[in-house]
Amino acid sequence: MAQPLLPVEDARARILASLHTTPAETVPLSTAFGRVLAEEAIARRTQPPADLSAMDGYAVKAADVTSVPASLKVVGEAPAGGSYADELKSGEAIRIFTGAPLPRGADTIIIQEVTTRDGDTVTVAEAARKGQHVRTCGLDFRTGDAGMPPGRKLSPADIAFAAAMNLSTLSVHKRPVIAFFSTGDELVAPGTEPGPNQIVSANNDGLAALILEAGGIPLDLGIVPDDLEAIRKAADSAREADMLVTLGGASVGEHDLVREALAPLGLDVDFWKIAMRPGKPLMYGWLGKLPLLGLPGNPVSALVCAALFLKPAISRLQGGDSALHTTLARLGTALPANGPREDYMRAGFDHISDELPVATPAEIQDSSMLSVLSRAGCLVIRPPHASPAKAGEIVTVLPLRA
Structure with missing residues (x-):
């Protein structure tokens, strides 16, 4: 009995x-960009470590500038990286x-633009409230604060935040190793002159790039001929990886040999046909x-x-967000x-x-055309048995580029 399409x-x-997620490892901050946190990042200092001035100007007591103009005696200076050692008295700046x-x-900063200076006397032209232009101690975070939760994919701002802490x-979680190989006697590597009935393989390099983009480590096992023993040998060499991906050989033709080759090695197939286009012959299971x-x-x-399927799987393996981040767009064509x-x-x-983006499906959707996929910025997702759609209707799309 034929398996129904999943x-x-x-x-x-x-x-x-x-x-299951990969184990954790500790890495230098300089190499953590794009990795997924395995443990909370806990602040080791308070920031700011003291009340700091947020502007150039004069530190004063707010009570001294409630009525303006107010003249104050300048008794010292506090540069960035330095400080004024004595305690400020009333009438001083x-x-x-x-x-x-x-x-x-001091409890207030008067910006220099509203002051005039004459020797050791500064005249303040605008009143200020207590705490104005002051960055209070711990405004950003305090020692012991949980700065970032596990599962967070680290951005440049996150790296700077961790450094400030x-x-x-x-x-972080170890980057998952994704081993893969293509099958087919007809395939030759890029840069090779194909013989009769041969084609250049585009899969390995394209998949390696996708794995890198998703945060994994690609392990390219090459092109494997349509030979049961060769397929078994390639699969055996991937035993230490976190996932094995095969390209080709998972359909129903008489030369689709992956399941036949790997059955003696303990292949346990969960499913192998999906209700989608392109890509119906997709298999998932376990090899041990x-x-x-x-x-x-x-x-x-x-x-x-x-x-x-693979990009969300790589995200799950390294403890990250495995959701598909779709968005809405308007159709550019019926x-x-x-x-x-x-x-x-x-x-x-x-x-x-200020408007929804416009998604315009290519006129020819033939799955042999890599040029169309290369030019595409998104995939328009059409549910099974979707009714005809007019140009301008809202559809769900999966963006393909950052």
Whole structure:
């Protein structure tokens, strides 16, 4: 009995539910960008460490400038990186610069633009409230504060935040190693002159780039011929990886040998057909403890399926956000009714100021055309049996570029 086609969401949920996060490792802050936190980042200092001036001007007592103009005696200076040692008295002012600590007794900063200076006397033209232009101690964070939670993918701002918390290292999940190989006697590597009935393989390099983009470490096992023993040997060499991906050989043709080759090694198949286009022949299972994702051999189908299933899996493996971040757009062209499979249409993605972006599916959606996928900015997601859609209708899209 033929296996029914599995809905895309069900397939993705089953893959993600089966995966476990990689162990943690401690890395220098300088190499932590793009990694996923395994433990909370805890502040090791208070920031600011004292009440600081937020502006260039004069440190005063607010009570001395409630009525203006007010003339005060300038008794010292507090540069950034320095301080005024004595306590400020009533009727006095300290020349102060941005980032300098407030002198004892001062509670307000008067910006220099509203003052005039004559020797040791400064005249204040505008009244100020207590605490004006003062960055209070601990305004940003305090020692012991949890700065960032586990599961956070670290951005440049996060790295700067960790540095400000006086952290030189962070605990992050190890980047998952994703081993992969293509199958097919007809395939040759890029830069090779194909022989009769051969084609240049685009899958390995494209998939390696996607794995890097998702935060994984690609382990390219090359192109494997249509030979049972060769496929077994390639799979065996991936045993220490965090996931094995095969490209091709997971359909129903007589030369699709992956399942036949790996069955003696203990391959346990969860599912192998998805109700989607492109990419129906997609397999998922386990080779012992190693999760195995079988992508279609067609390069467009392989990359679309990798975006939908492999990228979320890599995020889950390293403890990050595994959700698909779709958005809304307006159709740039009318579309006919969809068939029984969820369709992922390669489309241009034009951003318009103050409006929803416009997604315009390519006129030809043939899954052999990598040029169309290369130009696409998003995938328009059409549910099974979707009704005809008019230009301007709102649709859900999956952006393909940052």
